[in-house]
Amino acid sequence: MQSATTAWEKDETVRHFIQFNPLHDNPLSSREDLARAVKAFYAPLRDCFSKGNARLRLGTAGAHYGGAAAEMEALIRPLWGLAPMLAGGFAFEDVGRYIEGISNGTDPDHPEYWGDVGPFDQRMVEMAGLSLAFILAPDAFWAPLSPEAKQRVSRWMRTINEFPTADNNWLFFRVLTNLALRNVGEPWSDEAIRAALDRLDEFHLADGYYRDGKWYQLDYYISMGFHFYGLMVAKLAGDLYPDHAARYRQRARRFAQDFQHWFADDGAAVPFGRSMTYRFAQGAFWAACAFSDEEVLPWGRIKGLLLRHLRWWGTQPITGRDGILSVGYSYPNLLMSEAYNAPGSPYWALKSFLVLSLPQTHPLWTAEEEPADQLPGGRIASPASGFLMRRAPGDAVVLTGGQDGREHRCFDAKYGRFAYSSAFAFSVASDAGAPDRPERSAADSGLIVSRDGIAWMSRNTITEAGLDQGMAWGRWQPDADLSIDSWVDFAGSGWHVRLHRITTHVPLHVGEGGFAIDRTGDGHQSPASWFEIGQGRGFVRSLSAVSGIVDLRSDRQASIIRAAPNTNLRFPRTFFPRLVRQVPAGTSWLATACFAKPDPSAAITPMDLPESLLRLCRMNDIALSQTE
Numbered sequence: 001m002q003s004a005t006t007a008w009e010k011d012e013t014v015r016h017f018i019q020f021n022p023l024h025d026n027p028l029s030s031r032e033d034l035a036r037a038v039k040a041f042y043a044p045l046r047d048c049f050s051k052g053n054a055r056l057r058l059g060t061a062g063a064h065y066g067g068a069a070a071e072m073e074a075l076i077r078p079l080w081g082l083a084p085m086l087a088g089g090f091a092f093e094d095v096g097r098y099i100e101g102i103s104n105g106t107d108p109d110h111p112e113y114w115g116d117v118g119p120f121d122q123r124m125v126e127m128a129g130l131s132l133a134f135i136l137a138p139d140a141f142w143a144p145l146s147p148e149a150k151q152r153v154s155r156w157m158r159t160i161n162e163f164p165t166a167d168n169n170w171l172f173f174r175v176l177t178n179l180a181l182r183n184v185g186e187p188w189s190d191e192a193i194r195a196a197l198d199r200l201d202e203f204h205l206a207d208g209y210y211r212d213g214k215w216y217q218l219d220y221y222i223s224m225g226f227h228f229y230g231l232m233v234a235k236l237a238g239d240l241y242p243d244h245a246a247r248y249r250q251r252a253r254r255f256a257q258d259f260q261h262w263f264a265d266d267g268a269a270v271p272f273g274r275s276m277t278y279r280f281a282q283g284a285f286w287a288a289c290a291f292s293d294e295e296v297l298p299w300g301r302i303k304g305l306l307l308r309h310l311r312w313w314g315t316q317p318i319t320g321r322d323g324i325l326s327v328g329y330s331y332p333n334l335l336m337s338e339a340y341n342a343p344g345s346p347y348w349a350l351k352s353f354l355v356l357s358l359p360q361t362h363p364l365w366t367a368e369e370e371p372a373d374q375l376p377g378g379r380i381a382s383p384a385s386g387f388l389m390r391r392a393p394g395d396a397v398v399l400t401g402g403q404d405g406r407e408h409r410c411f412d413a414k415y416g417r418f419a420y421s422s423a424f425a426f427s428v429a430s431d432a433g434a435p436d437r438p439e440r441s442a443a444d445s446g447l448i449v450s451r452d453g454i455a456w457m458s459r460n461t462i463t464e465a466g467l468d469q470g471m472a473w474g475r476w477q478p479d480a481d482l483s484i485d486s487w488v489d490f491a492g493s494g495w496h497v498r499l500h501r502i503t504t505h506v507p508l509h510v511g512e513g514g515f516a517i518d519r520t521g522d523g524h525q526s527p528a529s530w531f532e533i534g535q536g537r538g539f540v541r542s543l544s545a546v547s548g549i550v551d552l553r554s555d556r557q558a559s560i561i562r563a564a565p566n567t568n569l570r571f572p573r574t575f576f577p578r579l580v581r582q583v584p585a586g587t588s589w590l591a592t593a594c595f596a597k598p599d600p601s602a603a604i605t606p607m608d609l610p611e612s613l614l615r616l617c618r619m620n621d622i623a624l625s626q627t628e
Contacts, residue, residue: 006598007543008520008571009315014331020323023314028307031356031365035090037310038081038353044323045078046094053097054105054112058324059343061334065122072114073122074344075101076129081350083129084357087136095140102130102141103149106156117159122340124160128173128229131157131180135236136357142184154186161192168203168213169221171196172229179237190240197233197244200226204247206384208255217403217415218385219273223259223285224351227252231292249294252285256296259285260305261380261389264396265372267308268422271569272398273415274338274408276329277346279318283309284351290364291354299367301375308372310352318346325349329425329569336428336569338408379490386466386473390490394598395423399488399496401474402462412460416476417446418488419496423545423598424515425570427563429458442567444516444576445594447476447484447500450509453582459484470612471499481505487616492608494597497552499616500590502583509582512556514549515596516563516574517542526562526575533558536626538577545598549577552591552624556581589622 008014018024022040027033048056055071063070079098086092105114117123133141145153160177174196181188203210203226209218210226230248238245262270262282269282286306289296296302316330325346326332355364380389388399398420405415410428417426427442438456441448447459457478465474471487485501502508519526521543532539532548538558539548549558556579568574579592593607609624617624 006518008518017317020319020321028310035085038085052104052112053101063342064339068115069122070342073126076126077347079129079133081353083133083136084354086140087357099144106152119163120166124173127177131176134180135183138184161189169225171200208251209384224281228284228288231288235292253296258382261391264422267312270396270398270420270422271425272420277327277341279349280313281349281351287352287354299363300370303367304370383467388472397421399472401465401472404461406461412458416459419445427516427567430564430567438561440564442563444513448511453509489610489612493605494595495607497613498592502588506585511580514577514594515547516568516576517545517547518571519573519575540575546602547596550593551579552626
């Protein structure tokens with residue numbers, strides 16, 4: 001089953017650019033199809049090599065690390081697809097350029113030297129891609145190096161043991177680097193690996209969920225980082241570290257039961273958290289499960305989840321006309337990027353092609369792909385993460401009480417919203433200098449507050465979160481004068497509900513948004529028939545979808561916000577419904593229902609208020625007025 005194509009995806013200009021996507025017009029059903037895709041991703045990079053082949057020059061946009069590391073990154077990240085492709089027996093005619101580049105990049109006397117490694121160095125991250133090549137395809141990438149180059153490469157890579165890495169998923173880069181050195185017969189450190197694996201174990205929470213170091217962040221780094229690398233270790237070094245390998249496999253089996261609900265029937269995953277420019281690395285977990293021979297779900301289901309995900313990305317304009325991956329999500333967009341996103345960063349998406357290293361006889365390839373309509377549905381609660389998940393036709397939604405993501409740009413949008421959807425994505429603020437403009441703050445599916453009605457603050461640093469009374473819950477306490485507890489749960493087809501307890505020392509203006517929907521085709525003046533705005537309720541129905549918000553217990557003012565362009569990850573132009581009112585000093589309660597479906601003709605069905613919400617209302621003597 002495929003979800004409806006949006007008006008934006010039907011737009012002539014968008015369709016023009018989709019044709020440059022290397023995944024476009026590829027059935028992505030077989031090993032050969034995936035190998036062809038990897039070659040298509042590589043092809044436009046050929047003209048970007050530096051003279052000494054040690055760097056790829058893809059653009060001038062900056063990251064917090066220097067140009068040498070950024071251009072090394074651009075060279076190495078394609079190896080996440082190229083190395084498995086070679087390991088799987090497919091040809092790659094430019095491997096000689098990589099041999100020369102690796103030799104020159106590790107030569108301190110060469111003008112294209114990648115640079116010395118230091119503490120917390122980006123070069124440590126890229127060592128993992130280089131290590132993958134030496135592990136999966138040493139005959140192609142290691143054996144042709146001269147004896148002098150092998151010594152230089154080995155010496156340069158071992159420096160990862162001499163300096164501290166970031167105390168998070170980066171520790172896996174030290175593990176993979178030492179395993180690569182061992183694989184090619186160079187000196188390596190068992191002690192460094194064991195110390196890293198032991199420390200990484202401390203980040204596991206429960207049920208396959210990890211926090212990423214000291215930051216309590218639960219996002220795609222669980223799947224494309226911790227599980228991906230852990231399952232690689234289980235496959236490649238299970239004999240050396242059997243206890244860790246067994247834990248990685250068991251945790252992956254448990255995590256898969258939840259993670260399958262993050263993918264809609266069309267293959268789209270739920271955008272959430274940082275690093276969204278890595279795009280189809282969202283599905284890398286399924287590739288790692290297959291690589292490690294771990295049948296976390298039936299092979300046909302794993303195959304369907306991975307391949308449908310890749311196919312969905314083939315419908316998005318994720319490159320320029322040159323075919324080079326852009327920084328962005330569904331379209332080029334630096335606004336949503338991280339400080340560590342350089343022009344070559346998006347090629348981490350190729351991690352999902354790890355399955356190319358598997359033979360045609362592997363059960364992933366021999367299994368019949370399970371249709372999307374056989375995926376499990378229903379509401380799934382995860383006490384370990386605080387997530388509530390639900391797959392529905394055309395959409396997958398995650399509800400959350402929020403996290404503390406202050407380390408990252410636009411962290412309020414990436415971690416502080418209540419609902420995240422594969423069909424509607426989330427939006428980031430376009431102009432921090434104009435907080436009084438709701439179209440620029442673009443706070444869809446979230447809360448914003450103001451003490452003077454002029455300067456607004458978006459829900460951001462969440463001090464506590466989890467599941468409470470059966471609902472996703474989080475506490476936002478930006479200072480001593482304000483505390484907001486919020487509970488969220490599903491409420492029937494297309495609906496979710498929210499309950500907020502606001503404790504403030506001064507009167508407070510409160511704004512609350514629903515899902516943002518594509519508004520392609522509206523021109524500058526939208527038809528009046530698209531909008532339904534009444535007392536405490538606002539709905540908008542565009543050519544692509546319908547979205548609405550309802551005040552369940554008071555008379556908040558409703559409006560439809562025309563968000564500033566390029567704020568949403570999925571669509572450059574969006575609407576979202578919004579409620580606003582002022583609450584007095586003291587404690588106040590607000591109750592809200594939000595509806596959205598990626599179908600412009602969808603009926604607005606009655607909500608089915610969950611017992612969790614009704615119980616909380618009874619406990620706090622809260623009366624609801626609008627429930628239909």
